[in-house]
Amino acid sequence: MRIGELAALVGVSTRTVRHYHHLGLLPEPERLVNGYREYRLRDAVGLARVRRLAELGLSLDEIRDVLADDQGRELREVLRELDDDLARQQAALAARRERLAALLARPDLGPDSTVSPEMAAVLRDLPADGSAFGALDRELLALIGTGTGDSGVADLLRPLTSPEAQARGRAIYARMDELAAADPADPRVAALAADLAGFLPPPMAEAMTGADPGRWMDTVTAEMSAAQAEVFRLLVDLLRKAA
Amino acid sequence: MRIGELAALVGVSTRTVRHYHHLGLLPEPERLVNGYREYRLRDAVGLARVRRLAELGLSLDEIRDVLADDQGRELREVLRELDDDLARQQAALAARRERLAALLARPDLGPDSTVSPEMAAVLRDLPADGSAFGALDRELLALIGTGTGDSGVADLLRPLTSPEAQARGRAIYARMDELAAADPADPRVAALAADLAGFLPPPMAEAMTGADPGRWMDTVTAEMSAAQAEVFRLLVDLLRKAA
DNA sequence: CCTTGACCTTGCCGTAGCGTCAACGTTTTT
DNA sequence: AAAAACGTTGACGCTACGGCAAGGTCAAGG
Numbered sequence: 001m002r003i004g005e006l007a008a009l010v011g012v013s014t015r016t017v018r019h020y021h022h023l024g025l026l027p028e029p030e031r032l033v034n035g036y037r038e039y040r041l042r043d044a045v046g047l048a049r050v051r052r053l054a055e056l057g058l059s060l061d062e063i064r065d066v067l068a069d070d071q072g073r074e075l076r077e078v079l080r081e082l083d084d085d086l087a088r089q090q091a092a093l094a095a096r097r098e099r100l101a102a103l104l105a106r107p108d109l110g111p112d113s114t115v116s117p118e119m120a121a122v123l124r125d126l127p128a129d130g131s132a133f134g135a136l137d138r139e140l141l142a143l144i145g146t147g148t149g150d151s152g153v154a155d156l157l158r159p160l161t162s163p164e165a166q167a168r169g170r171a172i173y174a175r176m177d178e179l180a181a182a183d184p185a186d187p188r189v190a191a192l193a194a195d196l197a198g199f200l201p202p203p204m205a206e207a208m209t210g211a212d213p214g215r216w217m218d219t220v221t222a223e224m225s226a227a228q229a230e231v232f233r234l235l236v237d238l239l240r241k242a243a
Numbered sequence: 244m245r246i247g248e249l250a251a252l253v254g255v256s257t258r259t260v261r262h263y264h265h266l267g268l269l270p271e272p273e274r275l276v277n278g279y280r281e282y283r284l285r286d287a288v289g290l291a292r293v294r295r296l297a298e299l300g301l302s303l304d305e306i307r308d309v310l311a312d313d314q315g316r317e318l319r320e321v322l323r324e325l326d327d328d329l330a331r332q333q334a335a336l337a338a339r340r341e342r343l344a345a346l347l348a349r350p351d352l353g354p355d356s357t358v359s360p361e362m363a364a365v366l367r368d369l370p371a372d373g374s375a376f377g378a379l380d381r382e383l384l385a386l387i388g389t390g391t392g393d394s395g396v397a398d399l400l401r402p403l404t405s406p407e408a409q410a411r412g413r414a415i416y417a418r419m420d421e422l423a424a425a426d427p428a429d430p431r432v433a434a435l436a437a438d439l440a441g442f443l444p445p446p447m448a449e450a451m452t453g454a455d456p457g458r459w460m461d462t463v464t465a466e467m468s469a470a471q472a473e474v475f476r477l478l479v480d481l482l483r484k485a486a
Numbered sequence: 487c488c489t490t491g492a493c494c495t496t497g498c499c500g501t502a503g504c505g506t507c508a509a510c511g512t513t514t515t516t
Numbered sequence: 517a518a519a520a521a522c523g524t525t526g527a528c529g530c531t532a533c534g535g536c537a538a539g540g541t542c543a544a545g546g
Contacts, residue, residue: 001462002522002523003522003523004521004522004523005462009386009462010386010389013504013505014523015503015504015505015506016503016504016505018524018525019503019504023503034511034512034513034523034524035511035512035523035524036512036513036522036523036524037523037524040465040466041379041382041383041386041462041463041465041466042382044386045382045385045386048385048386048389051389052389054503056339056342056343056346057339057343059502059503060502060503061502076347079343079346079347080347082343083340083343083344083347086336086339086340086343087340089336090333090336090337090340093329093332093333093336094333096299096300096329097326097329097330097333099299100299100300100322100325100326100329101326103299103322104319104322104323104326136284139284139285139288140284142288142291143252143253143284143287143288143291146253146291146294146295219244219248219252219284220284222283222284223283223284245493245494246493246494247492247493247494256533256534257494258533258534258535259532259533259534261495261496262532262533266532277494277495277540277541277542278494278495278540278541279493279494279495279541280494280495297532302531302532303531303532303533304531
């Protein structure tokens with residue numbers, strides 16, 4: 001047999017056969033005078049063996065090991081490991097399909113769909129209409145959520161979704177917007193920081209003072225005006241003193 | 244933010260961030276005077292978005308398309324296709340695990356385990372003990388099986404697993420072995436061919452004469468002695484005339 | 487002042503399992 | 517005799533990055 005016949009017999013491509021030679025899965029047969037490989041039946045048997053194992057999902061490296069081992073001990077081990085691996089893959093697949101189904105079940109599939117459904121529900125009830133600062137805040141919260149797994153952050157935010165809290169929040173966003181072009185020394189800055197400190201739910205205050213302070217503050221305040229950033233700094237000071 | 248902070252914030256490697264830049268999934272931010280990339284919050288949001296989609300299982304190319312599309316229509320399509328794909332993968336995984344379980348359930352896990360359980364059961368009941376020709380025959384049958392899906396071949400062979408057929412088969416193998424060093428013109432050759440023609444189940448005879456004649460005959464007889472090959476040639480002639 | 491260490495930059499190789507040329511020689515068919 | 521269909525080796529391409537090389541930049545410490 002020449003390589004094409006062998007390949008057709010077992011149902012693979014000639015490239016595959018040569019690949020297996022290259023990896024040492026199949027011994028190189030004799031060559032004819034013209035350099036062609038000349039296969040015997042045992043090569044076909046060997047090739048079919050390799051294919052069986054490959055179709056079970058063993059990697060070609062594993063197959064080489066198994067064939068070298070030459071008797072069933074190692075094969076049994078490898079197959080069991082493989083089965084474990086497949087079980088893990090099944091679980092992962094199922095989880096992914098669940099998340100997908102949750103996504104597809106939602107009528108809104110905009111860019112915001114990139115946060116979890118739970119987070120999206122909470123964000124929807126935050127008052128962000130028309131406020132530049134509100135938009136920034138939402139970005140920020142969504143971001144923190146994706147970094148930490150969402151549900152923790154969503155829990156922190158839920159108290160802010162009540163109608164009364166929404167009204168107060170709207171007012172605070174408006175006052176933040178007013179400070180966009182203000183001086184950091186403006187008296188409204190300190191006033192707003194104080195009101196904000198009274199408005200935030202205690203668990204949220206803890207979260208803000210709990211984490212390492214400097215790093216995220218800098219990142220966040222870099223997006224705001226000087227006065228708005230000052231509000232944040234004062235706010236954290238206040239919360240820290242209260243604790 | 245510099246690239247390390249961004250990466251840590253979203254939970255990926257800096258290499259990943261640069262990779263996304265390279266693929267156009269994430270816009271390149273401004274550079275500082277020293278050439279460092281300087282990220283803003285929106286970059287983190289964008290990166291988190293990409294990660295969400297990637298973790299759902301979209302390829303990076305698909306993610307780029309979805310982001311370019313910029314509103315949910317395409318996303319919904321893509322997600323549905325993805326779900327179909329995942330469903331197929333689940334089915335494939337389940338099938339593989341089934342085959343694996345069948346393999347692991349067998350106490351014998353030698354090289355022969357590379358044929359299907361059905362085929363193995365039939366082969367086990369073929370009389371191959373000690374006969375060189377019997378060994379060749381088994382190789383051959385197993386090989387044909389893997390090429391065609393096993394069950395068809397197994398059905399053809401099943402009539403040969405009865406105790407009486409086993410006895411007759413053993414005798415035929417023995418006579419084949421005797422011909423290993425004989426002359427192709429030996430009178431035992433024609434006699435064996437005739438007996439063999441009477442022994443084979445009709446469906447099997449059909450299968451042997453049905454397929455294209457020249458190719459597999461050459462391959463097979465190349466493994467035998469001249470006299471044994473002659474038996475095969477005569478056998479096929481007889482079967483063809485009988486049909 | 488110099489070093490050390492932690493960052494950053496670009497660029498290229500490696501991964502698994504082949505598919506797909508390329509560039510060329512051989513065999514078989516028309 | 518030409519064309520089609522084989523064979524040979526060699527090399528690049530695909531995914532989604534990891535890892536390394538060979539440097540530039542920056543803050544802190546001896």
